[in-house]
Amino acid sequence: MRIALFVTCVNDTLFPGTGRAVVTLLERLGHTVEFPQEQTCCAQMHFNTGYRPESLPLVERFARVFAGYDAIVTPSASCAAMIRHNHPVIAAQLGGAALRDAVAAVVPAVHELTEFLVDVLGVTDVGAAFPHRVTYHPTCHSLRGVQLEDRPLRLLRAVKGIELVELPGADSCCGFGGTFALKNADTSTTMLADKMSRVLGTGAEVLCAADNSCLMHIGGGLDRLNSGVRIMHLAEILATTEGAP
Amino acid sequence: MSRGSGGGLDANDGRVWLGTPAFPEAARTALADTQLRHNLRHATTTIRAKRLDATGEVPHWEELREAGAAIKRRTARHLDHYLEQLERSVTEAGGTVHWAGDAAEANRIVARLVTATGAREVVKVKSMATQEIGLNEALGAAGITAYETDLAELIVQLGEDRPSHILVPAIHRNRAEIRDVFAARMGDWGRAAPQDLDDDPKALAEAARLHLREKFLTAEVAISGANFAAADTGTVAVVESEGNGRMCLTLPRTLITVMGIEKVVPRFADLEVFLQLLPRSSTGERMNPYTSLWTGVTPGDGPQDFHLVLLDNGRTDVLKDTVGRQTLACIRCSACLNVCPVYERTGGHAYGSVYPGPIGAVLTPQLVGVDKAPSLPFASTLCGACYDACPVKIDIPEVLVHLRARVVEADRDRRALPTPEALAMAAASAVLDSPTLLGIAQRAAAAGGRLTTRGGRIRRLPGPLRRWSATRDTPPPARETFRTWWRENRERR
Numbered sequence A: 001m002r003i004a005l006f007v008t009c010v011n012d013t014l015f016p017g018t019g020r021a022v023v024t025l026l027e028r029l030g031h032t033v034e035f036p037q038e039q040t041c042c043a044q045m046h047f048n049t050g051y052r053p054e055s056l057p058l059v060e061r062f063a064r065v066f067a068g069y070d071a072i073v074t075p076s077a078s079c080a081a082m083i084r085h086n087h088p089v090i091a092a093q094l095g096g097a098a099l100r101d102a103v104a105a106v107v108p109a110v111h112e113l114t115e116f117l118v119d120v121l122g123v124t125d126v127g128a129a130f131p132h133r134v135t136y137h138p139t140c141h142s143l144r145g146v147q148l149e150d151r152p153l154r155l156l157r158a159v160k161g162i163e164l165v166e167l168p169g170a171d172s173c174c175g176f177g178g179t180f181a182l183k184n185a186d187t188s189t190t191m192l193a194d195k196m197s198r199v200l201g202t203g204a205e206v207l208c209a210a211d212n213s214c215l216m217h218i219g220g221g222l223d224r225l226n227s228g229v230r231i232m233h234l235a236e237i238l239a240t241t242e243g244a245p
Numbered sequence B: 001m002s003r004g005s006g007g008g009l010d011a012n013d014g015r016v017w018l019g020t021p022a023f024p025e026a027a028r029t030a031l032a033d034t035q036l037r038h039n040l041r042h043a044t045t046t047i048r049a050k051r052l053d054a055t056g057e058v059p060h061w062e063e064l065r066e067a068g069a070a071i072k073r074r075t076a077r078h079l080d081h082y083l084e085q086l087e088r089s090v091t092e093a094g095g096t097v098h099w100a101g102d103a104a105e106a107n108r109i110v111a112r113l114v115t116a117t118g119a120r121e122v123v124k125v126k127s128m129a130t131q132e133i134g135l136n137e138a139l140g141a142a143g144i145t146a147y148e149t150d151l152a153e154l155i156v157q158l159g160e161d162r163p164s165h166i167l168v169p170a171i172h173r174n175r176a177e178i179r180d181v182f183a184a185r186m187g188d189w190g191r192a193a194p195q196d197l198d199d200d201p202k203a204l205a206e207a208a209r210l211h212l213r214e215k216f217l218t219a220e221v222a223i224s225g226a227n228f229a230a231a232d233t234g235t236v237a238v239v240e241s242e243g244n245g246r247m248c249l250t251l252p253r254t255l256i257t258v259m260g261i262e263k264v265v266p267r268f269a270d271l272e273v274f275l276q277l278l279p280r281s282s283t284g285e286r287m288n289p290y291t292s293l294w295t296g297v298t299p300g301d302g303p304q305d306f307h308l309v310l311l312d313n314g315r316t317d318v319l320k321d322t323v324g325r326q327t328l329a330c331i332r333c334s335a336c337l338n339v340c341p342v343y344e345r346t347g348g349h350a351y352g353s354v355y356p357g358p359i360g361a362v363l364t365p366q367l368v369g370v371d372k373a374p375s376l377p378f379a380s381t382l383c384g385a386c387y388d389a390c391p392v393k394i395d396i397p398e399v400l401v402h403l404r405a406r407v408v409e410a411d412r413d414r415r416a417l418p419t420p421e422a423l424a425m426a427a428a429s430a431v432l433d434s435p436t437l438l439g440i441a442q443r444a445a446a447a448g449g450r451l452t453t454r455g456g457r458i459r460r461l462p463g464p465l466r467r468w469s470a471t472r473d474t475p476p477p478a479r480e481t482f483r484t485w486w487r488e489n490r491e492r493r
């Protein structure tokens, strides 16, 4: 199986540790990962903010760069949702027949990381060990965009030594919403405050999720409070073993 | 007494309250109102739980949703056909049908009909369509007083307030506030509230009942909206929970119904689907306490004169937009409001429209034109909770993003120079379309990030990103991006 990693622009620039964790994890499970160097971004910011023509070249690039792989794995539920639901829309509206075909060919190969582990590789115990108190926030795109359901929790429960605590009101939005956080900064902050108080209430040391963008928002608020709660992408927990904490 | 961004009752083009600030500013007032936030959180949390129970106990809920969506899709595709059929059925049953192209025409028709009866007062069943066209104000200008009889609508009317929720227009008010409104204002409109009125819900309901009874027994004309109208039989349906609507629909001699043209359903039998979907989604009940159905007029029973005003007011334009048209399937259950995390924080007034919440954010800009309500399609995080809850499966996030594109396009057409946002988006697109440029940008950002961090975090960002860093720290861009790491550690291996 030829596996490509779509690391996403945010992870590439701000959270390279997440990409490294995915590589470590998949290699540990016996797979070879490729990283197509020409990849950049899924165009989510452009599309969701209303800039459709600007999103077109990025959609074309994605379809071109990732053509021919059996699986395209990404540690971002929101980018997976963007590609799955909106690349076909952009191709249909602004692209020609060739782009529509290219997008249609590449989209089915795209998997969010936990989907890939559970559905394609058929594993829930990835041999991780992480002896910490952890709470999991199902981001809106994990929950409703790609419908990860309990896959992340099944993977987390199998981690050795982990103390997994439930996050109350887990399914309510953290208030990030991409450019929403700028355009409606006050409302976004109010939603963030509610989410943070729930996270703090769990007494967890680590907050994890399948999306670094939402974690950047919640973690940014937690850091401003000097709360001591760390954010980690799910992949980083799954990549950690007893030997390499 | 008006709250938040409500403002006065005058400046009004019917659907968007002109003079209302854009959503982000309007929301700020609500966010700072502790009492309002408390009232909203309490109300939405309670009703969310009830709705989940009520929908969860129906084994075929998803099929029912799909059936509702399918009926609405079919209706939208052949709307002209079903409306003509409805006109024939209503006429055959002894009613009169009027067509209104816009708000002004609808208001003129209703005012003329009321004036012809000689009445100076009308009782009203709660209706979104008449709010949309500003009917009460128009009747007032014609010397006719309209009395709202729905309890929550009465609270709003007496308080000279704005409705802030589709189903519970006074959701932003608590009991103590309602008591104060009743005590202060009921006397001006009719029977005054008792001297010793307290904020016990029973006492409040009793005061409203006595106040309203007078109106029911004297009114000659009633005005209602419609939840549904069946094209095949000409039957109109109104569902409600207090019974006030039923009084209006049966006691007066003349009944005038103002109905958006999208409310028609093909067959009487279709009501079976919607009368299950609506109450469970809206109030979390299995059935509406009062479901009133009437077909034309029946000699010696109920209103003897029935008029149905079919209101377009922008709807046929919405119909032309293949993505946006699904909005017309809305059955005004308000489930999307109750699950919306943005609505829960800001309340309905911030939307500056009679249709608040997620449905308002998509319906209002379409009815009035995106240029008149450009902030509304952005008043959402696209979390998708509304789509999940909608009983007729309106993909609200899809429509929001579609309308955002229309806002941006309208902006491009209007301006000689691109906005700073458009410039930034174009620049980002160019950078992201080139791994080389992206690499340069990443290195520049990492260098800049290292200069401004404190304790390893960025505390203040420049330009428009300031609004982000007002409340959040940001990790500095990595010294070694992923792609650099890959080149050093995998390509070279």
Ligand code: SF4
Binding pocket: B281, B329, B330, B331, B332, B333, B334, B335, B336, B337, B359, B386, B389, B390, B391, B392, B393, B394
């Ligand atoms: S959009 Fe859907 S959920 Fe919202 S009020 Fe309309 S029918 Fe109900």
